[in-house]
Amino acid sequence: MKKIGMFYGSDGGYTEDVCKRLSSYFEDDKVDLFNIYGTSIDTLASYEYLILASSTWHDGHFQDDWNDFIDKLDEIDFSDKTIALLSLGDQDGYGYTFCDALGLFYEKVKAGKVIGKTSTEGYDFEESIAVVDDEFLGLCIDEDIQDDLTDERLKNWYENIKGEFQD
């Protein structure tokens, strides 16, 4: 069984919590979960299946630990990898940069097979570089004002991506 490497950066623990909840849907031992803080690029590069997760901070940037790490992704050939992208954000407080981390991730990994695009229906925001052709480039979770929708969004996303992570 090929495993999934799930790598998150999280300031207040929300992204970490969401990643733990998402990983619990997969079969036991399918997901290896890493805080990007203290993780090596070799560890990330060793996975063919990847889920990359960052909250969006500072008006459209990665969470700080991802920010420090992100240029190392340029060393990786993503062409043989399958990647799903996740961002936490706050559509009410940061409606012009909602979940922009998805768009930033995408630029780094787009040589690979990026899966798990989602509908923007049910969100209310002004602008986001996470949206291309009317779809999010991954999953947006808003624990600030829509935490009641998180379980359903995670479950739907899991159903959508799990087939792409089978060997």
Ligand SMILES: Cc1cc2nc3c(=O)[nH]c(=O)nc-3n(C[C@H](O)[C@H](O)[C@H](O)COP(=O)(O)O)c2cc1C
């Ligand atoms: C100072 C500050 C800046 C933020 N900037 C953004 C932003 O640009 N876009 C966005 O969608 N959310 C933004 N957020 C919301 C966070 O991404 C959100 O609260 C998230 O749940 C934090 O997750 P974490 O605890 O895992 O870091 C910001 C929050 C704060 C406090």
